[in-house]
Amino acid sequence: MTKQPRLALGRAQKRNLFAHVVEDLGTRIIKGDLTPDDPFPIEADLGREFGASRSVIREAVKSLAARGLIESKTRTGIRVMPPTHWNLLDPEVLSWRYGAMPPVQFYGELFEIRLMIEPQAAALAAERAHASDIAEIAEAFAEMTKVSPNSTAAIDADLRFHRAILAAGKNALLHQMGHLIAVGLYISHQTSSDSFTVFLPQHGKVLDAIRARDPQAARRTMEKLLNETREFITGHLKNGRRRAK
Amino acid sequence: MTKQPRLALGRAQKRNLFAHVVEDLGTRIIKGDLTPDDPFPIEADLGREFGASRSVIREAVKSLAARGLIESKTRTGIRVMPPTHWNLLDPEVLSWRYGAMPPVQFYGELFEIRLMIEPQAAALAAERAHASDIAEIAEAFAEMTKVSPNSTAAIDADLRFHRAILAAGKNALLHQMGHLIAVGLYISHQTSSDSFTVFLPQHGKVLDAIRARDPQAARRTMEKLLNETREFITGHLKNGRRRAK
DNA sequence: CATTACCCAATTATCATATAATTAGACATG
DNA sequence: CATGTCTAATTATATGATAATTGGGTAATG
Incomplete structure (x- = not known):
């Protein structure tokens, strides 16, 4: 299959795809739309949802994990961490929280x-x-x-x-x-x-x-x-x- | 080329490759072995150094970037951020710093x-x-x-x-x-x-x-x-x- | 019944490779 | 000097494999 160039439809997609996924998932988690109890989508599904490759999704997952928002393990998949585990002093997390x-x-x-x-x-x-x-x-x-x-x-x-x-x-x-x-x-x-x-x-x-x-x-x-x-x-x-x- | 299975030579490679790269680079940065002035290796070279694929290197880079240790931009490459930018309250960073x-x-x-x-x-x-x-x-x-x-x-x-x-x-x-x-x-x-x-x-x-x-x-x-x-x-x-x- | 050993399928982990997008710096132009 | 243009270097993204890990099911065992 030939590579699908990424098409920026709808709203101005200023930042890159990676940053978009990170911010979108990050805010969703902090707003409580995704909780530790909900089953978190697997990488493949996230890829479909965001129209992104697995690479981008995985990098975003690592970024969120570094902020203490999620954890990702073989076989178990991704899960949201409890709020006490979030790095609230992280500037991004702080600002997402401010918005929520x-x-x-x-x-x-x-x-x-x-x-x-x-x-x-x-x-x-x-x-x-x-x-x-x-x-x-x-x-x-x-x-x-x-x-x-x-x-x-x-x-x-x-x-x-x-x-x-x-x-x-x-x-x-x-x-x-x-x-x-x-x-x-x-x-x-x-x-x-x-x-x-x-x-x-x-x-x-x-x-x-x-x-x-x-x-x-x-x-x-x-x-x-x-x-x-x-x-x-x-x-x-x-x-x-x-x-x- | 057929896929090279990863071989764990030398010391017990307990944690996965990703975690190893993150910790190794993280501690090096905090110890001051890599400073904002030094030219940081490009992804390809890091891959060679760690015997890891670009995917793993990139994920590690994103993880360190999320902790404020480095920044990665197209064409510029990776650079170490000044210490004031590090997320010192991040548990990992804290413990790396403790060791340094x-x-x-x-x-x-x-x-x-x-x-x-x-x-x-x-x-x-x-x-x-x-x-x-x-x-x-x-x-x-x-x-x-x-x-x-x-x-x-x-x-x-x-x-x-x-x-x-x-x-x-x-x-x-x-x-x-x-x-x-x-x-x-x-x-x-x-x-x-x-x-x-x-x-x-x-x-x-x-x-x-x-x-x-x-x-x-x-x-x-x-x-x-x-x-x-x-x-x-x-x-x-x-x-x-x-x-x- | 309880416990252990084993297996399987699901999911992430890693690798390899190719193409796209971005941009610092060189160079040309006025 | 300022400003525009081009190019090569580097990351960004995509794709498709294979490897490694492991929760949970199932069989064997006591």
Whole structure:
């Protein structure tokens, strides 16, 4: 049989086939359309369903397995893993989950974690930051004061600020939490770009505390920043703010 | 050409070829043998190196890419991502990293995070735990009192205890941190199984606090447990304790 | 009846090969 | 210098085999 070139019908098939299969199955699993109890389609059937070759399906399966969403074994086939097994901190999984949960709940969970991590991270930064780390935090803050509040540059600068603090904490695991924060900031800005302007000064206070090498102040100011942001955004989310996309 | 059956020469090739390639490349990347600057071998060369077909190599590449270790693009080929991009919370990555770092440093990082997470998790558990959650924590503790301190059952019971507390916090992201804790406990027990017996009573105090619905006490007792464990184990690690394997 | 040993069919694992799609970099052109 | 065009390198996808694994059925055994 001659090779069937892949035809992109219907909606713009921008990303490649592999990415499409991964995302489609990933979101279905997280939405609960496919559960550990349901029998999962075998590779051949998945291939038919997506109009993809077995190669693509298998690669997608490996990708999802690496994220803890599924498991694939000889003879048994593929099965969905229980939610406790999912790598929720994986950026993809995080974003799929964001699309599948009520925003208020998602945001609530996210901030609960941020509140555990970031105040202490700020304190560590105040203790351990090198001059270059502080310079980076300061630069990020300077950028925040310049950008247009409702541009994506605002999100970038904000993220840069928070990441720089994590980096200054000199703990690789800590730094990794940047993914979580990125999603948190994204939601914040999507929900209300006003928040950026409102909480800009508090960012400055965090910077000052770190600069002053004052761990307690760093912890307190960061905690205040997060608590107030959470309250602000949660209020907006509850007022029937729907998200784009 | 007729198909070459795969021959397992040399050391026992227990896991399948795919898993072997993933682990080999993964550890090499994390050890720094392959950096973002080095040119990464192309699929064909990897296939030759491992004596594997392109399919297996590609599946391994997708698996590593899902963990944020590498990126693969048409024409550019494969490249190692900078460490900040790695999904360090992924259980595999975590364990590879454990094998590639000085134990004291690894343990230090790990406990810094545990200290951010678990005391607050215990406090949340004291507030939110359902009766069944408390029963599970209690049962785990009961099991801890029964098992032989230097058995793997001890690790299991210990992990069960800590996981149950996370679960009682009613935050999926929190629960996810169980992976981190698992590795932490594993190291603790490997380093000194005495720690299990020494800190058993303090576990009981945490349980009591949660049972009493006293968030502050839960936080304090958990914090004490972690701090003392860290001190105890770090001391042993510095005394030239080498790990197995 | 219970337990063990064996076999079979289902499913993934691996291999081999061919073609399609993408794109970095070279090169030409203005 | 900027911009467009071409080409070769590399991954992306497809196809069709064969190998390896194993859950569950079935027979043999005690």
